[in-house]
Amino acid sequence: MPSGVAKFGVAALGGKIYVVGGYDTRRTVMVYDIAANSWASGPALPRGTDNVAALATADRLYAMGGEASTAFQVFDPASGQWSAGPILPRISFASAAAASGGRLHLVGGWNYSNSASASVASHSVFDPASQGWSSAAALSTPRNAAGAAAIDDRVYVVGGRAPGIRAADQQSLASVEVYTAATDQWAAGAPLPTARGSLAVVALGGRLYALGGESTPGTVSDAVERYDPATQAWTALPAMPYRSHGLGAVVVGDAIYVMGGFGGASDAVGSESMALYRYQP
Template sequence: MSKFKFLIVLLVLCKTALLHAESTDLGVWRNAAPSLEKRTEIAAATLDGKIYAVGGFSQPTLSNVLDFAISRTVEVYDPATDTWAETTPLPEGRHHAGIAVIDGYLYVIGGFTKGGLSVWRAVATLYQYNSATQTWREMASMPSARGALGVAVHEGRLYAVGGYDGAKNSNAVEVYDPQANTWKSVATLPTARDHHAVVTAGDKIYAIGGRPELNYRKNMAVVEQYDPTINQWQTRASMPTARSGIAAGVIDGRIYVVGGESGEGTFNTHEMYLPNEDRWVAMTPMPTARHGLGAAVVNDQLHVISGGLTPGASFSQVHEVFSPAR
């Protein structure tokens, strides 16, 4: 082989290695066992090493048409066996609900249910699930009824942020103390919205993206950070892609935001926020674009479950798992 050809081969090998390294740095996706039922607008959270996928809309059938396909279903995923099972259903069907885990209990907060001929009746209910007894009980309701809200946990308290009250967007931020079973209001969300993501990273709470008045043709990129110690919000770097109907999870203090919908279609977009640097990084896209999906972190991997493949009423059993680079 001539020196020239050798150099060409060497350059090609180096370029290939560099591209592979860049791809690896952006993390990788894999498929996991699909959920048992096709759903969208679910809520998902991790409890005792297992993922709970709760409520939403089921694919319409003759058996659920009277409930407008609003789901009571609760499915549990065990990552150790890559299997799903059903557990005790919600006391009443909910879609666009918030979800959180505190002190070994699962909480489902607010959301929408049917009211007359509408599926957009906002509720204020708070349900607590005990995994040991597989039972639900109703706790103190939120001061304000809201669906498509965001929920996060900070120092053992639940923060219910924003949403839609059935007539307009709410900028309410209400905090639940599970020990006292009481709520209180704190500083309001500067940008009222719904279908946003809310997570805790470090000692701050972040409200990301969303839409005004349920309108996905007016998606937002706004990011606002709440500091519970001083009860104040401040604006941070906007998300690169304006999105709503999204899901998010936190791994090693980094926030991963996936999916969404707009008037043009659904997103496979996946962007990571670095809170300490206040900047965003484009990550490996989701294999399957969708909105109304649930996200939960277990074993430092982000599980993204169900959701609609097209804007509006669409349903899936898709279950994809993201592993960040190490």
């Protein structure tokens, strides 16, 4: 990448990968053209942010919350411009996000309070058709910095941290929760073999991939683990080429693109990675 970045949002749209924001409260947007194998600068975010959740639909890119609080920043690649969408129902800092059934699910996060630090269990759903937010069933375990991805009609929330967000008040989680929209219910999934927060999670070929993260405060992971819903089992795969947390990953075609993150524990300013890897399991 043109510069090292961690705790950013990433989404793919129209053959390009968008890396938005990043620690500490960046407005930058870096755009990777897959076919050209080149990077360019995109239009800057109206509001700088980190610990932001990013998702894309067929024609829009969404940057939700993070350091930008309840801001819902929407990018239209046709016009090349950002606009403000309907504000989030709550502050969503270090929330997990996944798109399923044409809707955007924003789950968990941190309460944005240094004096009374705690994770949250909230679950908000955005419908691009109606441009409205609604509430859905909350997580069983409040968590922040989890990963999320959707397979078929289910949203999987993987790992994360609780009860707080700082090294002194949090532990990494192995637990997995699975949401079914038809019943508006969460169920327990098979736990991660390696508890990790600040990890990246994607879905490819009907399976989940959990990459990197911080396994305990002070231990940065290069682990890659794959979950198969058919067998409800995790499998350890060859490790990433680098150790990273606060990294990003996105699926395009038959490949996972993995990038950035902190190489050092916690908010290790100066250890932000410029790496971009293409991974075909």
